[in-house]
Amino acid sequence: MRDFNNYQKNTDKSQADAMNAIKNFAGKYEGASESELLSEIMKEAEKGRKNGTLTDSDIDRFKSMLEPMLNSSQRAKLNKIVDKIKKN
Secondary structure (H helix, E strand, O other): OOOOHHHHHHHOOOHHHHHHHHHHHHHHOOOOOHHHHHHHHHHHHHHHHHHOOOOHHHHHHHHHHHHHHOOHHHHHHHHHHHHHHHHO
16 A cells, blocks of 8 residues: 555645546555455554654645545544544
């Protein structure tokens, strides 16, 4: 899984590039269970936090990119994930 720092770089690109990055990420984990996906996200987030490449600001940008594509249930799950990452 690519680290979350790549998503910060995507915010500097066009919206189309950001959408393609998200689609590629989603495609990589298509068929994975929710727990597998959450585990991978948390593992990468922890790695980014430890090496100083993942900030709260990066997480907020990533969240902002995803939210418009999610329904209310998915947004609630995203918020829980973001809260967990920020607490670590």
